[in-house]
Every structure is written in C-alpha cells, then in structure tokens.
Amino acid sequence: MRRRLTTMVPLVFALLATAAARAEPPAMPAGDDPALRALVEQRFGGDRTGACVAVAVIADDVRTAHVCADPAEQARIEGDVAFEIGSVSKTMTAALLARWIAAGEASLDEPLSAWLPGTKVPEFEGQPILLRHVVTHTSGLPALPAGVPIPDPANPYAAMDVDGLLKAIEHAALTRAPGTTMEYSNFASMLLSIAVARRAGMPFDALMREELFTPLGMRTAHIGAPPAGVRAAVGHLPNRQPTSPWDFAADAAGVGGVRATLADMVAYVQAHLGQRPSALDPALALTREPVPTASGRPMAMNWMLGRLPGGTLHAHEGGTGGFSSFVGFDVAAGRGVVVLSDTALTSVGGLASLALHLVDPELPLGQPRKPATPPTELLDALAGRWRLSAGLAATIRHDGSRMFIHPDGQPEFELGYDSAGDFHPLAFDAVLRPVRQPGGGWGFQWQQGGAVMPAERVDPAAANGSAGGIAADAAPTVAELQAYAGEYPLAPQFALTVFERDGRLFIQGTGQQAIPAEPAARDVFVVPQVGAEFRFERDGDGRVTAVTLLQGGQAMRGERR
Template identity: 55%
Template sequence: MNTRTSILPLAAGIALAVSCSVHASDDATLSALVDQRLANDRTGACMAVAVLDKGAVSRAFRCAKAGDAARIGADSAFEIGSVSKTMTSTLLAELIVQGKGSLDDPLSTWLPEGTVVPEFEGQPILLRHVVTHTSGLPALPSRMGTPNPGNPYAALTPDDLLASLGDATLSRAPGTQFEYSNFASMVLSLAVARRAGVDFETLLQQRLFEPLGMKGAHVGLARRPEGVRAAGGHTANGLPTPAWTFAGDLAGVGGVRATLDDMVRYVQANLDPSATPLAEAIELAQTPLSEQPPMAMNWMLLPVAGRTVLVHEGGTGGFSSFVSVDREARRGVVILSDTSWSAVGNLGSLGLHLVDASFPLGSPRTVEAPPQALLDGLVGEYQLQGAMKISLRQRDGTLFAQAEGQPEFALGYDSEGDFFPGVVDALLKPQRKADGSHVFTWMQGGGALPATRLDGPGAAAPRPALDPAALAGYAGEYTLMPGFALTVRARDGGLFAQATGQGEFALDAAGQDRFEAAAYGIEITFKRGADGEVVSLDLHQGGGVLSGPRKQRSRRAPLSKVPADARCSGRIATMGA
C-alpha cells in the first residue's frame, strides 16, 4: 500500500489523454494484449485481468513464464490491498444513507469515548478528511512496534491504533493537503465497524459481498470459502513472500482477498449501481469531494478524454491490484497480480492502457547488460538518507553493492534502466543530474532512500542556507504545459512544490537557484530575468526536461503568506495505495 511521485510520466499521460478506440473485446484479444506487457517480464508475475465493456466481460489469466500458468486461475483469491479502502467507503456511505452519520461528523464521535484525536487549532478531523486523505495524520501509526517486514500489520491491535492517535500531532488544518495515510484508513475501518455495531469482517460479508454476489471474497485466510484457493504472493524479484494479515476491525485498510469474478461483480455494481441494493451508497461514495486533487470517497478521479474515471490501485508485500470504473464509457478494468509491483512502477501502465488506449501500454522489464558509461558513472561511495553508507563497484560488466558492515552482492539490470538485487526485494534507480553526474535512489519496503555521493564528480557540496525572503522569491505557479503547472510554495523555512493533480513534496537547496527532491530524481533550476527576479524554471526528471514560465503574481500577499486554510490540497500522481 505504497505511493510514489513522478512528474514527467504524469505530464506525458495528460498530453496523451485524447479520445481513441478501446480494445480487448474478447478473451483471446485481452490475453494477447496482456502478454505484450507481461511475457518474459523479469518479475515472473502472474495476472488475472478482466475488462468490462458495455456489459460484455473479457478475462485473461497470464504469467510472465508460460510454465507458471497453473499458479493462478478463476478460483484464486488475491490480496487486493488498498482497493479494500473503496469498499470501506461504500460501507461508510451506506451508514450515512441510513441516517447514522455524516461526512461532516468529527472522526472522534465515531470512536470509543475517551479516545484522544488530534486537532489543529481547534479544527477537528472530519470523516470527509479521512476518505480524501487530507486528515493530516501520518502514513503509519506510532505504536506498530517492530513490525515483521513480511507481515507488517499483523501485530497491530485496535488498542495500539487508538493509542497512536494520542501520539499524533497535526502540522496543518485538516482538509488542506493530501497525504496518503494508512493510519487514518485503519481508524476509519474501526470506526465504521463500531458505528454499524458488528465486526468489520461480518459487516463486509453481510452488507457488501453477499448483496453483490462476491462469493469468493473474504478477509483472513481462516474465512476462505470452500472451493477458493489462496494465491501465493511474490516479491518483484520472484521470491515467495507471506500473506499480510490485519486485526479484524482494521482490515478495511487493505485486508480483503478476492477472485477475479468477485472483483468483476464489484466493478459491475459500481458501473451500474441502480441494479444493486446498494445504489444510494455507491452513488454517494462516487460523489466528488475535492477538486485539487479530484477525489471521491477513497476513489481517485482521473480525467480521461473529457470523462472522469474512478481509479484505485493496491499493493501488499506479495500482491498488486488495479481497479477502474468509467461509467460514461460503461467500461471497467480489474487487474490482480500475485506479485508486488510497488517498487517497479505498479500496474498503472497496463491498467491505464485498458482504461483508454491513448495511454501507453509499456513493455516487459527484461534483463539486459548495463551500459558501461552508466557503470562508470555510478561507481563510488554514497550515503543513503537516514540509513547506512553504501559502496558501488563494477567488475566484468556487473554492478556490485556493499552496505556498510554487510557482504557485497551483485545487481542485475533491466530494460527500464533499474538495477535490482536477487537477494532482497529492492530497486536501485539511477538518476543523471543536470551536471552529468550520477546518483541513485534505493527503493525497498515502500521507502525511497535518496543517495548522496561522498566522493568523486558530483560529490555533495554544503547546502546553502536561505532566509525566508529568499525562499519567497521562488514561490509561484509555473506553467509546464497547457493544463499542467508546478506550484512552488515557501513556508516553515523550506520550499515545497506541487504539480497539477499530484501531492506536495519538499525541495532541498542544492546550489545557486537549484533545488532537488532526490527521492524522486527531480531537479529544479530557477531562471532569473534582467531585474534579478525569478521568471521561469527547468524541471529535470528521468532524463527529460520541462520548462515553464512563472505566472504573473498579484501585488497582494505572496504565496508564502496565504493562510493555511486557503491553500489547495493535493495528491500524488500514482493511484497506488
């Protein structure tokens, strides 16, 4: 249930979002299309895919390696991860339809008496803030203890979760900024069960699975229906990994398991709510709640060729999922994979291509020999942010890494330009800086650790200190392409950027008029006019550059002085959770 930020790919997606014909009208056609993206992919993943188009349903069960075909089938139940959140929202919406609450209820009123819920200057967290990920709560609760990396939520109890609310503080008013929070979603799951007066697993079964005919859907391996087999999860380098488990009332964050046909029925219900006993609840759950970013109740709202498509992705340690609902085109997409794609880009390329063929399909990640120039540029000593030092060396055309105090290991290289170890589920993403030097980000366990070079060309220089007035001089809106802008804000002694439809991220000073967000491979260079004022910027990411002029500002208060409650909220570009 992880998220990542990317500026350039989203910009390209916006540019390509034009009307065009759709495809995958039958099982064979869909299978061939999935093979184009999956066959021989180095992850070794298997996928169950369905496309619903004007009432017709096409299905495909495909694997990267033909010999793995028996790994999944129509009877396989996959972990759907954070797609579960949209189901929790439907249950919440049903309670609201029944008159048992409102989106404007403070979260605290849905929790046990005496639960301490943080506020910001007297402004409480409302339910609408939770379902739009603008509560201000951190990504994870404080009292998870030392989690098992293979099953990180297993030891978290409802009491630990509620106690973590008392540990949290809000740095801004709820509703002002998007920040994806599994913590808040677990609290919502607990709150919905408590207001309904029944445990969450039973609530899902009685109020969602049974009414929609989702006969194989369940929470927890112990409740797996007869005739349904549990798909085995895998990391992105093909290693088996354990299933994730959640305390029953917290399962609404990502604990649902379902077969492909279960998810087909779920999407059918969302495409035509009138044909279900949950019509009012589904309509309410799909109602837009925020404009920037566009969100309904836990549904991301994606603009596609003049339409609005509901989308959500999910990811656990060994599974990935993608679901979309395009009511105007009467088209839905379901992808369930028995492999975690979080570190390698999620299922977005295939999923969005099935939503609308204007989005590029992408291609399999195949193992290749790394370019010698890249090997030469990466060799050196680095410091991982908040972690250990790591050395990169090369021998015989292979890159080797050695973390401080640990054995050396080899890294493979794939067609997407990433290095990967065979011993652990991780990714080394190289980045070429504007000055030609190389650095990288280490991706592991849902985290992105930028590396700072300690030696040789490109070694980090001391970061310049900037006063508030200097930072405010960069603030403004920069148009990168029609309908796509980067807004830069100065506050709290730092600089922050937010692209249209994406989440805000911090910028670190890297030199004269240069800033970077190293975890995302982003560099920004501000350009000044003859009068010394900033007039434009260049955004470097992934080997590409977007340039944009600064929008003329009014003579009123600068952006850094706008009250917190007037700032727009934002969300990350990816739909993953």
C-alpha cells in the same frame, strides 16, 4: 498498500453520470479472450519480475485474460484463486460508511472522534479531523502509527491490534490543519475501519460480508480464511521469490485486508457501472462524488479521480508485500477494468500503464522489464561511496558488466539491470534507480519497503560519468532555451508546456505548477527532486520536434505542436 510518490502525470477527477441499470450483468466468460490475452502478453511476457496477472475488461460484455511472464507458471492463477487486493479495500470501507450518509444518519462533516467514543483524537488548534479528511487522505495523520511495533517486516500489519492503534492515536499530534495537505495515511484508514465496525456493532469482516459482498454478488470475497473451494494465491516479490501473506486485525482490515477472485472484482465494478443493481446503489454513488477539502486535490471517497477524453476515471491501486491490484471505471462510458497480480510491483511502476491502456487505448501500454546489460559509462558513474538516509552508507563497484553494492556492516549483493534502466538486488526486493544530475553526472534513488532514499556521493572527487554533460561555462543560452518552447501532448488530456523564463527552462504539466529543469547534456534536462528526465529530439534541420519524459522506469513521448 503504500503511498504515492509525486509523478508528472496525475489522475485528476470529476463526478460522472450514472449509467443505466441492467436487469442482468454481463456474465464472466468461460475462457480468455485471445485479443486481450495478446495485449497483456505484450506488456508482461518475459517480464523479469515473473509476475502473473488476471485481467478483466468490463463493458457490454466481460473479457478476461490470465497471463504469466513465464508461461510455465500459468497454474499459479488458474481456477478460483483469491488475490490480496490491498488498498482497493479502502473503497469498500468507504461504501460501508456511505450507507449511513445515504440514509441521512451521518455526514462527512462529523469528527472522527464521534465515531471512536472514549478515544482522544488529536486536533490542530481546535480544528478536528473530520470523516471527509479521512476518506481523502488529508487527516494530517502519518502513514503508519508511531510506536506500534513491526516485528516482521514481511507481514507488517500483523502486530497492529485495535487497542494498540487506539492508544497510538491518543499520543499522536497534528502538525497542520486537517484538510490542508494530501498525505496517504494507512493509519487513518485503519481507524476508519475500526470506527465503522463499532458503529455497526459487529465485527468488520462480518459487516463487509453481509452489507457489501453478499448484496453485490461477490460470492468468494473474504477477510481472513478463504471460503471452501477458493485457493489463496501465493504472493511474490519482484525478484520472483514467494513471500508471506499480510495479516490484519479483523476490525482494522478495511485498510487492505480484502481477498477476492477476479470474478468478485468484476462484480464490484459492475455494481459501480449500474449493471448489478442493489440496495447499495445510493451508497456507491456517494463514494463516487468528489469530496472537497482545503487541499484542493480532487478525490472522491477513497477513489482517486482522473480525466479521460470525454469522461472521468475513478480508480485505485493496491499493493501488499506480494500482490498488486488496479481497479478503475468510467461510469459515463460504461467501461471498467480490473487487474490483479500475484507479485508486488509497486517498486517497478505497478499495474497502472496496462490498466489505463485498457481503459483508453491512446494511453501507452508499457513494456516488459527484461534483463539487460548496463552501459559501461553508467557503471563507472555509480561506482564509489554513497550515503543514504539514517546514516546508512554503501560502496558500489562493478566487475565488467556486473555491479555490486556493499552496505556497511552487511554482505555484498549483486545487482541485476533491466531494460527500464533500473538496477535491482538479485537476493531481495529493492530498486536502485539511476537519476541524471544537472551538468551530466549521475546519482541514484534507493527504493525499499515503500521508502525512497536519495543517495549522496561521499567521494565527490570520484568520476561521476559527466562525459558528454554540460560544463558550467557552456550552459544553454536564452535563445537555445527558447528553441525548446512549445506544447508537447504526452497523453489525451495531458501535455507538457515548455518555456524559457529568466534564463532557465521551465516545464509545466497539465494542471500542475511549472518547475525549473536543469541541463544535463545536449537536449537533455532533469528535475532530480522528482526523478524526471526530459530528452528532446530534433529533425534533420536541427529544429526541436518532440520530447520523451523518463520517470519511474516509464517513458512517455510527445511530438511538439
């Protein structure tokens, strides 16, 4: 369920026309589509996470595939198996809210406090939190409520009951005006779930079942215990270890508590594509409309928005402790995709590359993360003492090709290394992501439990792998920087524009601000604050011809126009 780091390739959206309704939606196939299965195997076959994924592509027909990184584990996702869909649940909560709006009985400009009578909801200098702020993550509320205990990090929402959440909002304070900044807030989404249930006068799980699951033909979707004949998938950490399911207070479950089979989620996408007409159509259409806020970030009602060639994508990812999900569709093209995994993949990039490739084959598919041998120079560069946030310090050492991290006051843990360039503890779920530094050295980010902590070297005199880097007196000249200038398309509708200004190299992604990049080695520039590395290529005559963006374990290449 987590939230989202800034990346170089954002999803930016617009309103789409409604596709023509069909009398009968395309049926689920009896077996996997061989071509789709081969494509999914290309992305996940042999992946070091051991993930299993169930995939559907919805258009004039429905094609499905069920693939496990280890084929011997196929039984994990066979039959009517229900996955935790995490934050994709928020789009369904938005649909329940939209029913009142479509009927003229509510407005996105109503304050959240009007939907939580008797509860004091904070304001900022007289400006209240409106419903439009909640469904666009611009409420100003934190990701999680302060002061609410999390006794079991493996099941973090289990102890968050309704009374505790309402008490937490009464003690919350806003530091900025609602609507001005997008910051993903599960806290705000839990409050909306409670508010919708109270407005309806019935438990949230019953409301979801009666007003959304049943009308849309999501016959086995549920909150809480699965219906008869449906098996709950076992969630896994990306180190292949099983983990416990996530539990939610019933009326707060709209934040991420829905469980569903692949067939259920296909029915949900078909409803948005106009292939499964129901009385919910006006509400679903409202959830797809862009919701303006002062932040300027394009978003619909809990749907992220992204450009596609000739169309627009509505999408949402989900992630719990042991599951990942992605749902997206282009209404104008009449095409959608569902990807469900029984493994938490947030820390290693999620399901987006596969899902987006299935929507638009020109977007990169991605590759499996396979065990690899780390370069000796990288091991040398990371060895030493490091300090993370909150006073946590650790020592890193290596023994040949094996690396170990020893946090102060804890046992030492061995780290594996994968083909995407990340280290990961073999005993628990975390990622040590090396980050190239200006001048050619190395640092790293530590990712665990949804938090990203940059590391600071405690022993700066230690070797830091700067061999092959750029000395201070050998920085690129203005003429050398200008040689990189140009436009480099990385994907349809997204390109990097590179230019020199005031003796520095700037890189600007489509629809983003220009950011300065620092030299790290010949033809290599970095932006450490977002963990991005840019590697330029030259032809035989020495002319710059292409660039590869490395970020978050992913690589995107574009040739110079």
